[in-house]
Amino acid sequence: MERIPVIEIFGPTIQGEGMVIGQKTMFVRTAGCDYRCRWCDSSFTWDGSAKDEIKQMTAEDIWQQLKQLGGDRFNHVTISGGNPALLKSLHALISLLKQHRMRIGLETQGSVWQDWFYDIDDFTISPKPPSSNMETNFAMLDTIMDRLASHRGQVSIKVVVFNDEDFAYAKHVHQRYPTVPFYVQVGNDDIHEGDDVTLRLKLLQKLEWLVEQVVQSNEMNDVRVLPQLHTLLWGNRRGV
Ligand SMILES: C[S@@+](CC[C@H](N)C(=O)[O-])C[C@H]1O[C@@H](n2cnc3c(N)ncnc32)[C@H](O)[C@@H]1O
Ligand SMILES: Nc1nc2[nH]cc(C(=O)O)c2c(=O)[nH]1
Numbered sequence: 001m002e003r004i005p006v007i008e009i010f011g012p013t014i015q016g017e018g019m020v021i022g023q024k025t026m027f028v029r030t031a032g033c034d035y036r037c038r039w040c041d042s043s044f045t046w047d048g049s050a051k052d053e054i055k056q057m058t059a060e061d062i063w064q065q066l067k068q069l070g071g072d073r074f075n076h077v078t079i080s081g082g083n084p085a086l087l088k089s090l091h092a093l094i095s096l097l098k099q100h101r102m103r104i105g106l107e108t109q110g111s112v113w114q115d116w117f118y119d120i121d122d123f124t125i126s127p128k129p130p131s132s133n134m135e136t137n138f139a140m141l142d143t144i145m146d147r148l149a150s151h152r153g154q155v156s157i158k159v160v161v162f163n164d165e166d167f168a169y170a171k172h173v174h175q176r177y178p179t180v181p182f183y184v185q186v187g188n189d190d191i192h193e194g195d196d197v198t199l200r201l202k203l204l205q206k207l208e209w210l211v212e213q214v215v216q217s218n219e220m221n222d223v224r225v226l227p228q229l230h231t232l233l234w235g236n237r238r239g240v
């Protein structure tokens with residue numbers, strides 16, 4: 001039986017980001033990433049700090065844990081990471097979730113393709129801006145966007161923005177794929193802040209700044225600006 005490296009399973013909660021923000025969902029977070037974003041809010045998935053929590057699970061193990069946590073109070077499961085697209089073995093989980101009539105969301109940065117992408121209902125691709133210190137492979141991103149063009153599910157692009165340079169990058173990505181629903185998301189620079197009131201204030205100020213950038217730009221007439229709703233509600237906690 002193929003195994004999937006899982007670092008946490010949680011929910012029911014709400015999708016705090018992007019196209020289906022507010023959707024009640026469970027989360028399955030896989031371990032391992034091909035990127036090392038400077039500001040990654042889930043670096044425990046790849047930096048070794050939570051390596052003892054990684055479980056090699058079968059699709060059936062994961063389903064059992066989802067049911068144990070969520071009972072019959074969910075019909076949507078979001079797969080995130082790390083980069084879940086590194087895992088060919090996820091196809092087994094995707095088909096099992098389909099059998100159980102779940103809708104499936106995926107969060108990935110668009111650096112790797114998998115054939116099971118075709119079975120995702122809510123697909124979020126989040127290419128990384130300069131502040132991450134990562135470099136986008138646009139040839140790969142073009143391939144992925146091209147293959148998903150005739151996808152039956154919803155596809156969107158979400159770029160996290162921390163500064164002017166990131167905003168310029170976001171414009172560039174939006175122009176490259178102009179027909180794909182496009183979201184800019186507030187970057188959280190304070191991933192170690194423990195005081196939720198302080199964090200909220202900072203994030204709302206950044207949201208105001210980002211809204212202003214979009215309002216003033218004639219190249220961003222058809223984009224949506226969002227905060228991370230879960231961070232506003234529950235701060236930097238894991239598993240929410
Ligand atoms: C932790 S990543 C996991 C999925 C995949 N590796 C990716 O980056 O798309 C999930 C989402 O969180 C975003 N994210 C990570 N750190 C963040 C931060 N400090 N502030 C805002 N968004 C962040 C990522 O850009 C991505 O859209
Ligand atoms: N509530 C909630 N929404 C999220 N949307 C994307 C998340 C992620 O870490 O991928 C995330 C998360 O960790 N929690």
Ligand code: SF4
Pocket residue numbers: 033034035036037040041042043045081082083109
């Ligand atoms: S690609 Fe996603 S999980 Fe990987 S380091 Fe960047 S934000 Fe974190």
Ligand SMILES: [Mg+2]
Pocket residue numbers: 041042
């Ligand atoms: Mg998160």
